[in-house]
Amino acid sequence: MKRICVYVGSRANYSSCKPIMRAIQGNPDLELMIMLGASALLERFGKLEDILATDGFAPSAKFYMVVEGETPVTMAKSVGLGVIESSTILNNLNPDLLLVVGDRFDVMAPVLAAAYMNIPIAHTMGGEITGTIDESTRHAITKFSHIHFPATEEARNRIVKLGENPDHVFNVGCPRLDLVKEAITNANDSTITLSDALNTIGVGATFDLDQSSFILVSQHPVTTEYGSNRVQIESTLEVLNRFQMPTVMIWPNVDAGSDEVSKGIRTFREYFQPNWLHLFTNLPVEQYFMLMDRCACLIGNSSSAIREGAFLGTPAVNIGTRQTGRTRGRNVVDVQPIVDEIESAIGKQLKHGRYESDDLYGDGSASQRIVKIIADLSYISVQKRITY
Numbered sequence: 001m002k003r004i005c006v007y008v009g010s011r012a013n014y015s016s017c018k019p020i021m022r023a024i025q026g027n028p029d030l031e032l033m034i035m036l037g038a039s040a041l042l043e044r045f046g047k048l049e050d051i052l053a054t055d056g057f058a059p060s061a062k063f064y065m066v067v068e069g070e071t072p073v074t075m076a077k078s079v080g081l082g083v084i085e086s087s088t089i090l091n092n093l094n095p096d097l098l099l100v101v102g103d104r105f106d107v108m109a110p111v112l113a114a115a116y117m118n119i120p121i122a123h124t125m126g127g128e129i130t131g132t133i134d135e136s137t138r139h140a141i142t143k144f145s146h147i148h149f150p151a152t153e154e155a156r157n158r159i160v161k162l163g164e165n166p167d168h169v170f171n172v173g174c175p176r177l178d179l180v181k182e183a184i185t186n187a188n189d190s191t192i193t194l195s196d197a198l199n200t201i202g203v204g205a206t207f208d209l210d211q212s213s214f215i216l217v218s219q220h221p222v223t224t225e226y227g228s229n230r231v232q233i234e235s236t237l238e239v240l241n242r243f244q245m246p247t248v249m250i251w252p253n254v255d256a257g258s259d260e261v262s263k264g265i266r267t268f269r270e271y272f273q274p275n276w277l278h279l280f281t282n283l284p285v286e287q288y289f290m291l292m293d294r295c296a297c298l299i300g301n302s303s304s305a306i307r308e309g310a311f312l313g314t315p316a317v318n319i320g321t322r323q324t325g326r327t328r329g330r331n332v333v334d335v336q337p338i339v340d341e342i343e344s345a346i347g348k349q350l351k352h353g354r355y356e357s358d359d360l361y362g363d364g365s366a367s368q369r370i371v372k373i374i375a376d377l378s379y380i381s382v383q384k385r386i387t388y
Contacts, residue, residue: 046282082109127155129325173362221257
């Protein structure tokens with residue numbers, strides 16, 4: 001039986017890992033191990049550990065690595081600490097394969113440890129182009145990985161151009177869409193309303209999300225623009241204050257610059273006391289997808305606007321450079337973090353309404369493909385060689 005260790009380090013990370021983890025659990029030839037770290041363990045980012053427990057997952061090991069401060073220095077130190085901690089855990093677990101998702105800075109820690117310990121690495125969502133340090137992190141993880149599961153054909157071609165063995169690069173689609181497809185189906189069959197599910201948690205104004213047209217906001221720091229993130233979130237908040245539509249906002253992630261965004265939000269709430277704003281530090285991913293499916297417009301710079309948004313047809317306004325270069329569908333309007341540009345784009349998207357579903361990032365069955373490929377692989381060489 002192959003022992004597959006999945007690293008989970010953040011809420012976005014988990015939304016991509018969860019369907020894969022369930023598929024591994026359902027395969028008799030595979031054993032699931034879960035390594036939990038980074039912001040997934042922190043209360044102020046929603047303590048994802050509790051959500052995993054609710055979903056029926058128990059960590060095989062966990063480690064703290066996030067150094068307080070949310071600056072470029074603390075982000076670098078966090079990776080260093082994470083390498084030390086994850087190498088010990090991987091030595092104890094002794095998995096046959098480490099599976100990681102995406103491009104978050106914390107993912108570098110277990111990847112570096114596994115690579116030096118001759119543990120094969122499988123990587124999902126490689127080969128894409130974006131802004132911030134994520135762009136470099138993603139391609140670095142690709143070069144350390146042995147099996148690749150990109151979400152689009154364009155991303156697959158890019159990984160091959162990086163010198164990876166084409167026979168080990170599989171375009172399977174985005175595993176997050178598996179969860180989106182399931183969540184929306186279950187929501188349509190449920191008797192629990194969206195307002196019932198959400199108004200009992202978070203802080204701020206409450207409103208009837210099942211009857212009202214509302215805006216969803218997910219805006220994170222741009223690490224390569226450290227020092228400018230507060231101005232950027234303030235521009236977004238100024239525009240929202242002009243519209244004064246019921247608005248649900250998700251707290252920023254743990255990247256360098258997070259404190260800038262957080263301070264901007266807290267100061268705005270203190271000064272304006274908006275009766276149209278409700279905030280969450282974290283949400284079960286299924287509820288976030290329900291919000292995406294029903295909101296009038298998704299605003300910010302989250303990749304969810306591009307990936308899940310295309311699949312759901314969610315009108316989205318992407319602000320700034322965080323997602324620059326990522327393949328996107330018709331549902332996204334790109335703007336700079338300038339008040340008038342944001343306002344104009346939101347108005348355009350509200351007028352347009354929902355878009356047709358786009359399978360740009362897959363059809364909602366990626367996790368089963370990933371797990372079948374892993375189970376069928378008889379041997380994975382840890383010796384990497386450039387193929388060009």
